[in-house]
Structure formats: C-alpha cells, structure tokens
Amino acid sequence: MxxxxxxxxxxxxxxxxxxxxxxxxxxxxxxxxxxxxxxxxxxxxxxxxxxxRIGLHPGQELVMMHLWELGPQRQTDLVRLMDSDAATMTRTVRRLEQAGFVRRRPSPTDKRASLIEPTAASHALRDQVEQVWSQLEDLSTAGLTDDERTAALATLERLEHNLVQAATHPQS
Missing domain, CATH: 3.30.160 (Double Stranded RNA Binding Domain)
Incomplete structure (x- = not known):
C-alpha cells in the first residue's frame, strides 16, 4: 500500500x-x-x-439472506435488520419483486402492513449466492493463513464496534 x-x-x-x-x-x-x-x-x-452473473446487485443478496433465514418480514423490519433507510429498502424490494425473487402478501396480524417473502425462484438462487460469498471470501483473503484470517476478522469487528460506539455516543 x-x-x-x-x-x-x-x-x-x-x-x-x-x-x-x-x-x-x-x-x-x-x-x-x-x-x-x-x-x-x-x-x-x-x-x-x-x-x-446471477441477476442480483450488491445488497440484494443480504436482503435475501435475511428472508431465507428468518422467513417473511415486514419492510420496516428489513430496514432495521439491514440498518438501512426506508427509501433504499423500498427500491431494493421493488427490484427484487420485479426480478421474481420476492413477493408481498398481506400481514395476517396487521392490516396496514404487508410481508415480504422469498419466492421459489429465490430459493433456487440460494446456493448461487452462497457460492458467490465463498468466492468473494476467497478473493479477499487469498494468501492469508488461518491465523491471519482470524486476526483480520477480529480487527474488522473491533473497528466496527468502535464506529458503532461513536454513533451511539457522539462526541461534541
């Protein structure tokens, strides 16, 4: 560098x-x-x-990962999970819906809300997303030993923690 x-x-x-x-x-x-x-x-x-290559844009795969893992979610819950904003999540969900990877259905408990759920087409995409993330991990950590990977992850987590603390306790 x-x-x-x-x-x-x-x-x-x-x-x-x-x-x-x-x-x-x-x-x-x-x-x-x-x-x-x-x-x-x-x-x-x-x-x-x-x-x-698999029909997604960065960030969309993260939304899909949460939906695959947690099941149908309200859009407001996705905003919170992803630490996103409503406008960005609206665009992301709309694009995923247009691509056929999610659909909206009325919430059974809240008539004002709809749930975003993964479609069968998205479930077919899951293995490909996992492969992409593995490939990205391999590209990012090429040449590192297991100990260096562990140390790099610990350092990144510490940096993230520092910034989360700064965001929750802003200094004047």
Whole structure:
C-alpha cells in the first residue's frame, strides 16, 4: 500500500503492496480510514461483478439472506435488520419483486402492513449466492493463513464496534 507520511511529505512509503488509489497528503492523518475506503470500494466492485452473473446487485443478496433465514418480514423490519433507510429498502424490494425473487402478501396480524417473502425462484438462487460469498471470501483473503484470517476478522469487528460506539455516543 502506498501511503503519504507526515514526515516524508508527499513521498510514498511502502507498506505491503501498492495501494489501488493514491493516498493524498490530506489523508495522511487517516491511513486506516483511507485503506477501509479502498477496500470497501474494491470489495463492492467484485461483489457486483459476481452477483450480476446471477441477476442480483450488491445488497440484494443480504436482503435475501435475511428472508431465507428468518422467513417473511415486514419492510420496516428489513430496514432495521439491514440498518438501512426506508427509501433504499423500498427500491431494493421493488427490484427484487420485479426480478421474481420476492413477493408481498398481506400481514395476517396487521392490516396496514404487508410481508415480504422469498419466492421459489429465490430459493433456487440460494446456493448461487452462497457460492458467490465463498468466492468473494476467497478473493479477499487469498494468501492469508488461518491465523491471519482470524486476526483480520477480529480487527474488522473491533473497528466496527468502535464506529458503532461513536454513533451511539457522539462526541461534541
């Protein structure tokens, strides 16, 4: 990864491998944040390529995973599960519905709500989604030992925890 260090000004310092996006000097105070940005961008790009082959867009497979695991859900519950917003979930569900992977049915307990449920076509897609996620995992962790994978996961979980804490306890 190429980084600009405060001591070196604009000069790159080699740490591991070359970054896919140059680290601007203004980002020198946040090398981990910049690395997360780059990693997330690449991960989403590869996920998109793999998912497109099976007729999905990134994020849709996560909705399907929850529906396969939990069964029919209200859209508001999907918003909460996915930590999404209502507008994004509406678009996602609409696209999945148009593709034939989900359908809406009235809620038996709440006349105002409808349940989003996976269709038979989506169940046929489940194995492919699992294969895509395995392939994405292999691409992302290629060359890592089991111990390095475990350490990477622990580090990512810690970073996520830190940001969740920051979101629930904002500093003034």
């Amino acid at each position: 190429t980084q600009s260090t405060p001591e070196a000004g604009n000069g790159p310092a080699e740490i591991g491998q070359e970054a896919t996006v140059p680290v601007p000097a203004a980002a020198s105070g946040g090398p981990v944040s910049h690395a997360i940005f780059r990693l997330a961008r690449l991960h989403r790009m590869f996920a998109g390529q793999l998912l497109r």
